[in-house]
Amino acid sequence: EPEVTQTPSHQVTQMGQEVILRCVPISNHLYFYWYRQILGQKVEFLVSFYNNEISEKSEIFDDQFSVERPDGSNFTLKIRSTKLEDSAMYFCASSDKPDLQETQYFGPGTRLLVL
Amino acid sequence: RKEVEQDPGPFNVPEGATVAFNCTYSNSASQSFFWYRQDCRKEPKLLMSVYSSGNEDGRFTAQLNRASQYISLLIRDSKLSDSATYLCVVIGDSWGKLQFGAGTQVVVTP
Numbered sequence: 290e291p292e293v294t295q296t297p298s299h300q301v302t303q304m305g306q307e308v309i310l311r312c313v314p315i316s317n318h319l320y321f322y323w324y325r326q327i328l329g330q331k332v333e334f335l336v337s338f339y340n341n342e343i344s345e346k347s348e349i350f351d352d353q354f355s356v357e358r359p360d361g362s363n364f365t366l367k368i369r370s371t372k373l374e375d376s377a378m379y380f381c382a383s384s385d386k387p388d389l390q391e392t393q394y395f396g397p398g399t400r401l402l403v404l
Numbered sequence: 405r406k407e408v409e410q411d412p413g414p415f416n417v418p419e420g421a422t423v424a425f426n427c428t429y430s431n432s433a434s435q436s437f438f439w440y441r442q443d444c445r446k447e448p449k450l451l452m453s454v455y456s457s458g459n460e461d462g463r464f465t466a467q468l469n470r471a472s473q474y475i476s477l478l479i480r481d482s483k484l485s486d487s488a489t490y491l492c493v494v495i496g497d498s499w500g501k502l503q504f505g506a507g508t509q510v511v512v513t514p
Contacts, residue, residue, distance in 0.1 A: 320500055331408075332448060332491065332504040345498055380447055387500035391436070395447035 293396035312381030408505035427492030436495040
């Protein structure tokens with residue numbers, strides 16, 4: 290069964306450093322998402338991406354965040370200058386169409402720890 | 405008011421028993437509803453969509469009450485492997501933007 294993959298599985302970084310989280314969505318999917326889950330809290334939507342541009346972003350997704358699809362397979366989330374509160378699990382998701390019964394398939398996540 | 409609210413539990417359920425729990429949502433314009441399952445430190449996985457007329461998938465039954473703005477999940481004949489956190493997920497007025505509840509923890513005991 291096709292699956293979304295993410296790398297790295299864990300990332301430890303110093304506050305103020307840039308991090309890039311990588312995702313390979315399911316190959317025939319066209320809609321991509323990033324979510325985050327702070328430990329013990331709910332999963333929160335960050336951004337949706339389609340046709341090489343952002344479709345929607347949340348209040349969390351400020352100027353420190355950016356997304357890119359640099360080639361035909363990867364989808365990346367960059368945090369320019371990490372803060373302590375960016376420590377969370379970051380999930381990538383993809384779907385083939387955003388309709389009423391859309392199924393988003395989630396990757397296994399990258400656990401980011403900012404020290 | 406939170407957009408999607410759930411009883412965090414835990415619901416401790418003997419193996420073979422039935423457990424049910426609800427989720428409320430605040431946006432009356434919400435269009436789609438789902439139950440996802442999340443195991444500890446893992447990604448959310450779709451359990452089932454929730455249709456207006458209610459629907460069943462094996463031992464799992466989901467109901468939607470639009471008037472009262474809640475959805476429910478019932479698990480029959482609980483298995484040890486049903487132990488997980490069950491996430492209520494709603495799509496409001498933005499395609500693709502899943503809104504998650506904080507989850508209801510279910511612990512099935514032998």
